[in-house]
Amino acid sequence: MRRFAELFETLDTTTSTRAKVDAMSAYFRSAPAADAAWAVYVLIGRRLKRSVGPALLRTWLKEASGLPAWLIEETYASVGDLAETIALLVSAPASAAPPKEVSLTEWFQGRILPLADISAEEQRDRVVGWWRTLAYRECFLVNKLLTGSLRVGVSRSLVTRALADCLRQPRVQIERSLIGTWNPSAGFWQALTRNEGNLHVAQPYPFFLASPLEGEVQRLGERAHWAAEWKWDGIRGQIVRRGGVCTLWSRGEEVITERFPEIIEAAATLPDGTVLDGEVLAWLGDRVLPFARLQQRIGRRKPSAKILREIPARFIAYDLLEWEGVDWRPHTLRERRDLLERVMEQRSPVLAASPLMEGKSWEELAAARGQALKRGVEGVMLKDWSSPYGTGRQRGAWWKWKVDPFVFDGVLLYAAPGHGRRSNLYTDYTFGVWNDGTLVPVAKAYSGLTDVEIQSLDRWIRVNTREKFGTVRSVEPKHVFELAYEGIASSSRHKSGIALRFPRIVRWRPDKPAAEADSLTNLREVLASCSAQSA
Amino acid sequence: MSMVDTADLITVTAAGLYCAAGDFHIDPWAPVERAVITHAHGDHLRAGSATYYVAEPGADLARHRLPAGTAVTPLAYGEPVYLGSTRISLHPAGHILGSAQVQIMQGDRIWVVSGDYKRDADPTCEAFAVVRCDVLISEATFALPAYQWPDTAVVAREVLDWWHVNRAQGCASVLFAYSLGKAQRVLAELARLTGDLVYVHGAIGSLVDIYRGRGIDMLPTAPATLAKGADYAGALILAPPSAAGSPWMRRFGEHRTGFCSGWMRIRGDRRRRGYDRGFVLSDHADWPSLLRTFRDTGAGRILLTHGYTDAMCRYLREQGVDAQPLRTEYGEEE
Numbered sequence: 001m002r003r004f005a006e007l008f009e010t011l012d013t014t015t016s017t018r019a020k021v022d023a024m025s026a027y028f029r030s031a032p033a034a035d036a037a038w039a040v041y042v043l044i045g046r047r048l049k050r051s052v053g054p055a056l057l058r059t060w061l062k063e064a065s066g067l068p069a070w071l072i073e074e075t076y077a078s079v080g081d082l083a084e085t086i087a088l089l090v091s092a093p094a095s096a097a098p099p100k101e102v103s104l105t106e107w108f109q110g111r112i113l114p115l116a117d118i119s120a121e122e123q124r125d126r127v128v129g130w131w132r133t134l135a136y137r138e139c140f141l142v143n144k145l146l147t148g149s150l151r152v153g154v155s156r157s158l159v160t161r162a163l164a165d166c167l168r169q170p171r172v173q174i175e176r177s178l179i180g181t182w183n184p185s186a187g188f189w190q191a192l193t194r195n196e197g198n199l200h201v202a203q204p205y206p207f208f209l210a211s212p213l214e215g216e217v218q219r220l221g222e223r224a225h226w227a228a229e230w231k232w233d234g235i236r237g238q239i240v241r242r243g244g245v246c247t248l249w250s251r252g253e254e255v256i257t258e259r260f261p262e263i264i265e266a267a268a269t270l271p272d273g274t275v276l277d278g279e280v281l282a283w284l285g286d287r288v289l290p291f292a293r294l295q296q297r298i299g300r301r302k303p304s305a306k307i308l309r310e311i312p313a314r315f316i317a318y319d320l321l322e323w324e325g326v327d328w329r330p331h332t333l334r335e336r337r338d339l340l341e342r343v344m345e346q347r348s349p350v351l352a353a354s355p356l357m358e359g360k361s362w363e364e365l366a367a368a369r370g371q372a373l374k375r376g377v378e379g380v381m382l383k384d385w386s387s388p389y390g391t392g393r394q395r396g397a398w399w400k401w402k403v404d405p406f407v408f409d410g411v412l413l414y415a416a417p418g419h420g421r422r423s424n425l426y427t428d429y430t431f432g433v434w435n436d437g438t439l440v441p442v443a444k445a446y447s448g449l450t451d452v453e454i455q456s457l458d459r460w461i462r463v464n465t466r467e468k469f470g471t472v473r474s475v476e477p478k479h480v481f482e483l484a485y486e487g488i489a490s491s492s493r494h495k496s497g498i499a500l501r502f503p504r505i506v507r508w509r510p511d512k513p514a515a516e517a518d519s520l521t522n523l524r525e526v527l528a529s530c531s532a533q534s535a
Numbered sequence: 536m537s538m539v540d541t542a543d544l545i546t547v548t549a550a551g552l553y554c555a556a557g558d559f560h561i562d563p564w565a566p567v568e569r570a571v572i573t574h575a576h577g578d579h580l581r582a583g584s585a586t587y588y589v590a591e592p593g594a595d596l597a598r599h600r601l602p603a604g605t606a607v608t609p610l611a612y613g614e615p616v617y618l619g620s621t622r623i624s625l626h627p628a629g630h631i632l633g634s635a636q637v638q639i640m641q642g643d644r645i646w647v648v649s650g651d652y653k654r655d656a657d658p659t660c661e662a663f664a665v666v667r668c669d670v671l672i673s674e675a676t677f678a679l680p681a682y683q684w685p686d687t688a689v690v691a692r693e694v695l696d697w698w699h700v701n702r703a704q705g706c707a708s709v710l711f712a713y714s715l716g717k718a719q720r721v722l723a724e725l726a727r728l729t730g731d732l733v734y735v736h737g738a739i740g741s742l743v744d745i746y747r748g749r750g751i752d753m754l755p756t757a758p759a760t761l762a763k764g765a766d767y768a769g770a771l772i773l774a775p776p777s778a779a780g781s782p783w784m785r786r787f788g789e790h791r792t793g794f795c796s797g798w799m800r801i802r803g804d805r806r807r808r809g810y811d812r813g814f815v816l817s818d819h820a821d822w823p824s825l826l827r828t829f830r831d832t833g834a835g836r837i838l839l840t841h842g843y844t845d846a847m848c849r850y851l852r853e854q855g856v857d858a859q860p861l862r863t864e865y866g867e868e869e
Binding site: 013014015016065067068070071074079080081084085089094421422423424425451 | 679680681683685686689791798800801802803804806807809811812813843846849850853
């Protein structure tokens with residue numbers, strides 16, 4: 001653990017990418033195999049099933065610190081991280097003798113995982129015991145491992161780079177071995193070092209991701225060099241059909257097979273050794289349903305007959321990644337598409353190829369894109385016909401050409417402190433619009449302001465607080481912000497009766513008085529016009 | 536009991552903390568007739584008042600920061616001055632060189648205004664002196680239990696190690712610290728561990744000179760000029776936080792940055808500010824020191840001027856202590 005804590009410290013105290021890669025690489029080279037596997041697991045953001053929830057930790061923290069609950073909450077709001085709050089309040093003093101060294105693997109396998117099998121009292125005694133004996137840094141780390149993922153400013157691709165460096169293997173190979181389900185163990189690490197990696201039967205491929213198109217579409221050159229498809233608004237997924245079994249993966253590398261039995265049933269007709277990339281969509285009759293409807297299915301591990309009837313799902317295939325057990329990713333999109341169309345012929349509509357858009361010129365395509373909202377899609381995808389299927393977000397071959405978002409002007413009503421980098425700053429905002437002379441909250445947004453704007457707004461909020469509800473403050477309704485959102489739906493869960501999809505701040509409008517912000521009537525009109533189109 | 540005795544000895548007016556019985560202000564934020572100053576930081580010492588009373592060790596700093604010709608009356612720590620019906624005296628606050636608590640006595644009442652203070656040892660200024668009082672007006676910059684300072688010697692060692700690691704890699708180390716107080720404290724703490732030269736930003740250099748004039752032992756310094764052929768590889772440079780990201784930084788070539796502040800106790804603060812390293816070194820009292828000070832002074836009533844005043848007030852009230860916030864314009868920079 002000490003060695004991993006040192007690695008963590010190095011990663012946490014440098015902003016240099018090179019230094020981070022070197023530090024990880026050095027750790028992987030020197031750590032015992034099982035520790036190295038666990039470190040990879042943690043650094044790429046994998047998390048264990050939690051055996052102790054944050055509510056319990058808070059209760060124990062209250063007991064262990066002897067501080068009033070409200071003061072712990074106040075401190076937590078300022079620190080922005082529970083694991084850190086605990087370490088700050090109750091870890092062992094730096095002067096105390098360090099406890100016996102316990103390896104990273106032993107921490108997981110011998111200490112954290114077994115928590116699941118003991119009573120709450122025993123859990124408390126053990127966890128509080130760790131708090132009291134570990135000094136700040138290790139106490140913080142153990143809490144992080146207990147509560148979830150370890151955000152330490154390294155991306156998955158940085159971990160891949162470090163592994164590629166120390167194992168002398170191509171990054172694509174490493175990337176492939178890390179995707180999907182695997183168990184951190186000495187065996188996994190040894191397989192990784194021998195370049196055998198994690199190639200179990202249901203292993204998916206890393207997803208290729210598109211970048212947002214900036215500037216004029218004409219700059220891409222000739223229209224004929226680009227495939228155009230609708231940008232569907234569902235869950236990106238991969239169907240892996242191997243060894244007589246079908247597995248459906250989400251882009252978050254979760255197995256979602258059981259959640260979509262109708263897709264699996266249709267995919268069972270594919271020959272063995274086939275992998276498809278595509279989108280899971282809720283689809284009723286001849287129409288795609290809004291994302292909000294699909295969301296009602298995502299949460300259910302085993303959907304009921306009623307849900308299956310009311311919100312049926314489909315898989316729209318974008319690409320063919322494997323055929324007859326052979327990796328087709330190096331082929332051009334043109335070749336993969338031709339094969340995909342042949343493979344998809346005469347299958348159930350539940351499994352179909354994503355239709356290509358017509359439009360011989362960019363102008364015609366732009367006109368078709370104008371129909372996106374009406375069709376319930378987010379915009380257009382443009383893919384270079386000559387491109388192989390890449391890994392991650394490599395710019396240049398795939399572009400997403402989204403339709404312009406909706407915008408409205410809202411008034412800042414409430415603010416709460418942020419987390420992580422934004423701890424100790426009021427950065428979680430709630431905005432309202434006018435309804436009969438009062439402001440009703442309609443959106444929460446966290447992103448879109450510059451650091452300088454955040455700082456000055458934070459100061460203003462502290463001085464202009466009206467009321468405090470725990471850590472949330474209501475403020476004088478004064479500041480107007482232009483907010484963008486991707487979609488709108490009616491909602492009985494919100495006081496305003498509407499729910500906005502992915503709201504974010506476009507700009508601060510110091511020029512606009514609060515009285516000139518939008519009204520709920522305006523938003524209801526947008527809702528009505530969208531529903532009219534999709535009815 | 537007379538009328539005067541029941542009214543608060545100090546109130547907050549448009550110009551700042553005011554004592555009507557003595558007709559003077561403490562650290563006013565607008566020009567007044569008589570200003571009693573706790574220390575020379577910009578939010579406590581502002582120009583424009585007619586007369587200033589300062590603690591003698593801080594007199595040169597006050598003169599440096601005030602326009603030429605301003606009337607500055609230095610008072611030795613403990614030396615009484617009689618203003619109106621009050622007796623006032625200044626006592627070490629341990630914040631920076633010449634920082635003072637103001638004790639005000641009238642009849643049998645004793646009030647103390649702490650200004651900014653810390654309880655940790657600091658080689659650049661006299662240690663905080665406990666002054667017993669009935670009412671204590673205190674700062675609360677770091678009044679949350681998360682703020683507990685590590686041992687200064689350990690932090691100084693961390694700074695030195697960081698510098699040496701960077702030096703071994705041929706990098707400059709740019710350490711940000713407030714120009715007045717913190718920078719000199721760092722130079723004095725490091726002087727116990729090394730004798731190497733440190734480069735300093737102009738804003739820090741002139742204050743280092745004043746500290747040296749007061750006999751404070753610090754590492755040798757040189758201005759971080761843009762002289763031809765200047766090579767800062769491996770050097771330690773002290774700069775005010777405002778220099779971060781400015782063109783002034785270009786002269787140092789490849790460098791790492793660090794920041795010395797109590798705010799660096801919180802990882803989110805550290806990450807947000809984008810420094811490579813944060814060193815937890817504060818010139819303010821941490822949570823345990825605040826509570827200890829309230830107890831030590833014996834004050835039956837605590838008034839808090841700036842920082843996490845709400846949290847501390849509520850905590851004290853729940854402990855049965857009479858506590859209220861005061862609305863002042865003092866900053867929370869460190």
